[in-house]
Amino acid sequence: MTVFFWMKFQVHILGCGSALPTLLRNQSGQIININESEYMIDCGEGTQLMMRKLKKRFQKIATIFISHLHGDHYYGLMGYLSTLHLLGREKEMKIFAPKGLKEIIEVHQKHSNSYFRFPLTIIELESPRSELIYEDKKVNVYTVPLKHKIYCNGFLFKEKQRDRNILPEKIKEYSIPLIEIKNIKKGDDFKLPNGQIIKNSELTKDAPSPKSYAYCSDTSFNPDNANLLNGVNALYHEATFLEKDKDRAVYTKHSTAKEAGQMAKLVNAEKLIIGHFSARYTEFDALIDEAKSVFPSTIAAEDGITIEL
Amino acid sequence: MTVFFWMKFQVHILGCGSALPTLLRNQSGQIININESEYMIDCGEGTQLMMRKLKKRFQKIATIFISHLHGDHYYGLMGYLSTLHLLGREKEMKIFAPKGLKEIIEVHQKHSNSYFRFPLTIIELESPRSELIYEDKKVNVYTVPLKHKIYCNGFLFKEKQRDRNILPEKIKEYSIPLIEIKNIKKGDDFKLPNGQIIKNSELTKDAPSPKSYAYCSDTSFNPDNANLLNGVNALYHEATFLEKDKDRAVYTKHSTAKEAGQMAKLVNAEKLIIGHFSARYTEFDALIDEAKSVFPSTIAAEDGITIEL
Numbered sequence: 001m002t003v004f005f006w007m008k009f010q011v012h013i014l015g016c017g018s019a020l021p022t023l024l025r026n027q028s029g030q031i032i033n034i035n036e037s038e039y040m041i042d043c044g045e046g047t048q049l050m051m052r053k054l055k056k057r058f059q060k061i062a063t064i065f066i067s068h069l070h071g072d073h074y075y076g077l078m079g080y081l082s083t084l085h086l087l088g089r090e091k092e093m094k095i096f097a098p099k100g101l102k103e104i105i106e107v108h109q110k111h112s113n114s115y116f117r118f119p120l121t122i123i124e125l126e127s128p129r130s131e132l133i134y135e136d137k138k139v140n141v142y143t144v145p146l147k148h149k150i151y152c153n154g155f156l157f158k159e160k161q162r163d164r165n166i167l168p169e170k171i172k173e174y175s176i177p178l179i180e181i182k183n184i185k186k187g188d189d190f191k192l193p194n195g196q197i198i199k200n201s202e203l204t205k206d207a208p209s210p211k212s213y214a215y216c217s218d219t220s221f222n223p224d225n226a227n228l229l230n231g232v233n234a235l236y237h238e239a240t241f242l243e244k245d246k247d248r249a250v251y252t253k254h255s256t257a258k259e260a261g262q263m264a265k266l267v268n269a270e271k272l273i274i275g276h277f278s279a280r281y282t283e284f285d286a287l288i289d290e291a292k293s294v295f296p297s298t299i300a301a302e303d304g305i306t307i308e309l
Numbered sequence: 310m311t312v313f314f315w316m317k318f319q320v321h322i323l324g325c326g327s328a329l330p331t332l333l334r335n336q337s338g339q340i341i342n343i344n345e346s347e348y349m350i351d352c353g354e355g356t357q358l359m360m361r362k363l364k365k366r367f368q369k370i371a372t373i374f375i376s377h378l379h380g381d382h383y384y385g386l387m388g389y390l391s392t393l394h395l396l397g398r399e400k401e402m403k404i405f406a407p408k409g410l411k412e413i414i415e416v417h418q419k420h421s422n423s424y425f426r427f428p429l430t431i432i433e434l435e436s437p438r439s440e441l442i443y444e445d446k447k448v449n450v451y452t453v454p455l456k457h458k459i460y461c462n463g464f465l466f467k468e469k470q471r472d473r474n475i476l477p478e479k480i481k482e483y484s485i486p487l488i489e490i491k492n493i494k495k496g497d498d499f500k501l502p503n504g505q506i507i508k509n510s511e512l513t514k515d516a517p518s519p520k521s522y523a524y525c526s527d528t529s530f531n532p533d534n535a536n537l538l539n540g541v542n543a544l545y546h547e548a549t550f551l552e553k554d555k556d557r558a559v560y561t562k563h564s565t566a567k568e569a570g571q572m573a574k575l576v577n578a579e580k581l582i583i584g585h586f587s588a589r590y591t592e593f594d595a596l597i598d599e600a601k602s603v604f605p606s607t608i609a610a611e612d613g614i615t616i617e618l
Binding site: 019020021022023026027045046048049052053069070071072075076078079082083086087098100101103104107108110111112113114149150 | 328329330331332335336354355357358361362378379380381384385387388391392395396407409410412413416417419420421422423458459
C-alpha cells in the first residue's frame with residue numbers, strides 16, 4: 001500500500017540543444033509530470049517525434065508554456081497541434097506564450113484552410129514582471145522574467161501542499177469507511193462508532209514537502225530572479241556557452257555554464273540542470289565542469305532522459 | 310576516365326509519411342540530385358534532422374519547391390532556413406510555393422525579430438495550369454496541377470539534353486587541347502594542325518537520354534496530367550490509402566495505391582514510387598501489392614533511401 005505515499009515530479013527532457021539542432025541534442029522541449037498531470041514547456045521542431053520515441057501520450061498534455069518566439073522553442077508546436085487534431089482530440093488545449101503566437105497560428109490556418117477540432121485557448125503574455133499565470137489542484141505556475149533578445153519568460157512550477165497521508169494500517173485497524181478518508185486527509189479526527197475520538201496525528205503523517213521546478217531558457221545571467229526562485233528544488237538553466245566564449249554569450253544574450261552555476265548558487269537551488277548548449281561543443285564535460293566549479297550539484301540535460309525531483 | 314560518361318539523377322527520400330508522422334515515416338521531404346545540383350521538394354517537420362542523419366550538405370541546395378501549404382509539407386521549412394542563416398549562408402535561396410508562404414515567413418520573422426542574412430526569393434504560385442517555373446543549365450522544372458483540398462502543385466523535373474560525350478581515347482590520340490573540348494562536345498569537328506578534319510562522330514558518342522522525374526503529392530487521381538507526364542522515367546505518386554478505404558481517399562482528396570498504379574500506367578512511366586501512406590497502415594505490403602496489380606514496376610518509398618533514375 002505504499003502507493004499512498006508515492007508522489008511524482010518528473011522532468012522529461014525532449015530536447016535540450018540550442019538553435020542549431022544536432023543528432024544528439026534537438027531543440028528545446030520538456031514535459032513536466034506532476035503526479036500524472038503533464039505540462040509541456042517549449043516545443044522545438046521534432047518535439048512530437050521525440051514524444052513518439054519516448055512513448056509519451058500525446059493527448060495527456062492540457063497546457064503548454066512557450067518561453068519565447070525564437071523558432072527553436074516553438075517550431076514544433078503547429079505540427080504537434082495538427083497531430084492532436086488528426087488523432088481526434090476534443091478536450092481543450094491551453095497555451096501560454098508571448099504575444100504573437102495567436103497571429104502565427106492564424107496565418108498558418110488561413111493558408112492551409114484548416115482548423116483544430118478541439119478548443120484552443122491561447123493566453124498571450126506581455127508583462128515584464130513575474131505573474132501567477134496558471135493554477136490547478138496540483139500546481140501553481142509563475143512566469144520568470146528572463147533577459148533575452150526578445151521578450152522571454154521562464155516558468156516556475158510550485159507544487160501545492162498535498163493532503164496528509166493516511167496510514168493504511170490505521171484504515172484497517174479502525175475500519176475507516178471510504179467516505180471519511182478525504183476529510184481525515186484534510187486533517188479531521190475520526191470518531192469511532194462507540195464515540196471514541198482518534199486524533200488525526202495517529203491516523204496520518206505529513207505529506208512530502210511540495211516541490212518546485214524552474215525552467216530558465218533563454219537568458220543572460222539575471223540575479224533579479226533571486227528571490228522568486230529561492231529554494232527551488234531543481235533549476236533548469238541554459239548554459240549555451242563556455243566562459244571562453246563569453247563575448248558570444250553577451251552578444252546573443254545567453255549564459256555561460258559558470259553563470260548557470262552562479263544562478264543556482266544564488267537561488268539556493270537543490271539541483272542544477274544545464275542545457276541549451278551551443279552546437280559548437282561536441283564534448284560536454286567542459287560545460288559541466290565549469291558549472292560544477294561554482295555549483296557542484298549540477299547535471300547536464302540529455303535528450304530523452306527523465307529527472308526525478 | 311569513365312567519369313566523362315557518368316551522370317547522376319537521384320531522388321533522396323527524406324520523409325514519405327502523411328500528415329501524422331511516425332517513427333518509420335516522417336512527413337514529406339525529398340532532395341533531387343542532378344549531377345551534383347541539388348533541389349528540395351517539400352520540407353515537413355524534421356526534414357533538417359533527416360538531412361543530418363543522411364549527411365546531406367545543408368548549403369548545397371539553392372532551390373526549394375513546396376507543393377502546398379498543408380503543414381506536413383512545409384512545417385520544417387522555417388527551421389531549415391533558420392539553420393542556413395546560423396550556418397552563415399550568404400548565397401541566395403529561391404523558394405517556389407503557393408501564395409501565402411511569404412506572409413507566413415514574415416509573421417514568424419516579425420515576432421522573433423529576426424531576419425535571414427542570405428537573400429531569400431519567394432516565387433508564389435497561383436496558376437491552375439502547368440507552367441515552366443524554373444530553369445538552369447541542367448533542368449527545367451514544370452508545375453503539375455494536382456487536385457487536393459487546397460491549391461497544390463506537383464513538380465516535373467525534365468533534365469536537359471546534355472552535351473555529347475567526348476571519347477577520352479580520342480583526346481589522347483589526336484592530342485586535342487582542352488580549349489577545343491567544349492566545342493567538340495557541342496558537335497563541332499576537330500581540325501588537326503596538318504589541316505585534316507576529324508568528324509565529330511568519330512570523337513564523341515551520344516550523351517545518355519535526358520531523364521525526367523515527377524512528384525505528385527497530394528492529389529486525387531488526376532488523368533488531366535496524362536500528356537504532361539507522358540513517358541516520365543520515375544513517377545512519385547502519393548498512395549495514402551488502400552482501395553478498401555476509398556471513401557477516406559475521396560473525402561480527403563487523396564489517392565489509393567491502385568490509383569497511383571493507374572496513373573503510372575496512364576502516363577507510361579518507367580517506374581512508380583509510392584509514398585505518403587496513412588499512419589493507419591503499419592504493414593506496407595498491401596499498398597505495394599495493390600499498386601503492382603495495375604503497374605508492376607512499383608516500389609515503396611522509405612525514409613532515407615536513394616532512388617537512382
